[in-house]
Amino acid sequence: VNPRxxxxxxxxxxxxxxxxxxxxxxxxxxxxxxxxxxxxxxAPRRQGFGxxxxxxxxxxxxxxxTELARDPGWQLEVRNGSRTEKLSRAALLALRQTEAELPIAxxxxxxxxxxxxxxxxxxxxDRVGAPHDAGVRVSSFQPEGNYRVTTMGPEFVQDPTTLVAxxxxxxxxxxxxxxxxxxxxxxxxxxxxxxWLGSLEVIR
Amino acid sequence: MARLARGDPVRAARVALAATGVIxxxxxIYFLVTTEPPKxxxxxxxxxxAAVVIHDGVIxxxxxxxxxxxxxxxRRLPHSALLVIRTGFGLGVVLTLVxxxxxxxxxxxxxxxxxxxxxxxxxxxxxxxxIVLAVAIATIALTWRTRRTIDQRPSIHG
Numbered sequence: 001v002n003p004r005x006x007x008x009x010x011x012x013x014x015x016x017x018x019x020x021x022x023x024x025x026x027x028x029x030x031x032x033x034x035x036x037x038x039x040x041x042x043a044p045r046r047q048g049f050g051x052x053x054x055x056x057x058x059x060x061x062x063x064x065x066t067e068l069a070r071d072p073g074w075q076l077e078v079r080n081g082s083r084t085e086k087l088s089r090a091a092l093l094a095l096r097q098t099e100a101e102l103p104i105a106x107x108x109x110x111x112x113x114x115x116x117x118x119x120x121x122x123x124x125x126d127r128v129g130a131p132h133d134a135g136v137r138v139s140s141f142q143p144e145g146n147y148r149v150t151t152m153g154p155e156f157v158q159d160p161t162t163l164v165a166x167x168x169x170x171x172x173x174x175x176x177x178x179x180x181x182x183x184x185x186x187x188x189x190x191x192x193x194x195x196w197l198g199s200l201e202v203i204r
Numbered sequence: 205m206a207r208l209a210r211g212d213p214v215r216a217a218r219v220a221l222a223a224t225g226v227i228x229x230x231x232x233i234y235f236l237v238t239t240e241p242p243k244x245x246x247x248x249x250x251x252x253x254a255a256v257v258i259h260d261g262v263i264x265x266x267x268x269x270x271x272x273x274x275x276x277x278x279r280r281l282p283h284s285a286l287l288v289i290r291t292g293f294g295l296g297v298v299l300t301l302v303x304x305x306x307x308x309x310x311x312x313x314x315x316x317x318x319x320x321x322x323x324x325x326x327x328x329x330x331x332x333x334x335i336v337l338a339v340a341i342a343t344i345a346l347t348w349r350t351r352r353t354i355d356q357r358p359s360i361h362g
Contacts (some may be wrong), residue, residue: 012283016291020298027331028302041327042302044309050318060313176318 013017031055032111045110051174054114057106057190063142065196074141074180076164077199080128087124089180092166095119100161106190116184118165121200122158130202132158143194143197147191151203156185165198282350285343292339296332303328 030040030047035089037047045055060066068074087095098120105111121136129138136157139149156162162185166173173179178195185193222293237245270293278286303324 009283009287012287016287016294019291020295023295024298024302027299030348041322041331042299042306042308042324044319044321047323051322055318056316059316059318 018052037144043110047112051176052114052169052171054112054168054177055110056149056176057104057108058195060179060196062131063196065140065142066175068141069175069179071198073101076181076197078124078128079136079199080125080130080202083128085124085128089166091166092119092181096123097166098160098163100163100184100186102161102184102186104190104193108190115169116165117167118163120160120183121156121164121183121185122160124164124200125157125202128202131204133204135203137203138197138200139199139201140193140194140196142173142196147194148189151193152183152185152188152191152192156188159186161186164200281343282346284350285346288339288342288346292335296335299331300328 026036026039027041028043030036030038031045032047034047040046048054050056057079060069075088076092078085078087096119099117099119100113101115103111103113122132125134125136133154135154135159136152137149138152140147142148150161162183164181165178165184166181167172169176173182178197181197182195183193183197185188236248240248271290274286274289278289281289306320306324310324314320
């Protein structure tokens with residue numbers, strides 16, 4: 001092979017790989033990037049496809065929480081040592097509500113922005129007298145699952161956009177999005193945005 | 205490729221890149237074995253070994269066979285046309301590799317109605333059709349252009 005041909009074939013190889021990679025990205029990245037949505041032929045999810053125009057990673061039925069989530073006696077337990085507050089959904093709705101525009105950014109490779117409304121987590125922490133450098137252990141009432149219990153450092157707890165969300169895109173949170181209440185915080189992967197909240201416990 | 209002497213900036217850059225890679229790999233391995241349970245480490249090892257087996261056992265032989273076939277069938281085609289054919293075929297194969305697991309998952313029962321929402325098979329067929337058409341047009345155009353250039357060249361045999 002003469003050197004010119006070899007150089008041409010190396011360049012050709014790089015062009016081929018580049019074109020393939022660019023096409024693959026163009027035809028799948030639309031599940032995370034709105035500008036590519038119209039080209040999204042092969043991604044497993046579509047932006048806006050799901051209850052309240054937001055995809056779901058794990059449905060209420062899959063997490064086996066449907067009955068527990070519909071229980072009218074549900075209360076969110078907020079604990080700091082021996083001090084405990086129990087708040088029904090009505091009680092949470094009666095507190096100061098805050099709105100935030102935050103994405104569900106899933107480690108499975110999709111991302112969608114949504115409009116959330118609920119109670120600031122730090123307001124709830126203040127109610128039980130938690131210091132501002134404390135973290136929180138967040139527990140879901142779902143019976144099983146790797147991320148049933150997660151912890152959150154004070155930098156997330158004190159963020160003004162970290163919410164115990166009660167509404168999504170102008171409606172009551174859908175069962176599949178964590179009704180009666182869920183966590184939504186900035187800069188955390190989707191699996192840590194705990195759905196179907198059971199309790200919040202101050203940790204140090 | 206020309207041999208690079210000591211003190212050559214390209215060589216220095218390569219050494220720096222390699223050293224950075226080795227250090228980062230070391231850091232990764234250190235945190236892997238110190239923070240993950242043995243079962244997870246074993247899972248990573250199996251995954252990496254499977255990647256090598258699939259590459260050496262399936263992808264490399266497949267690519268070699270396809271290339272051998274193409275060089276025999278396409279002996280009379282210009283280099284540029286062969287490049288277009290390779291790229292088009294490679295693109296189609298990569299997209300197929302992405303779509304096949306989705307088709308398998310779609311065929312199995314799944315409880316989440318917000319995933320696997322597209323007609324992936326139909327779209328894949330259409331995309332393959334577009335690729336074949338584009339490659340055919342480009343191959344014909346490139347071959348025609350190359351032949352015409354050669355025909356117009358004055359003959360050295362007079």
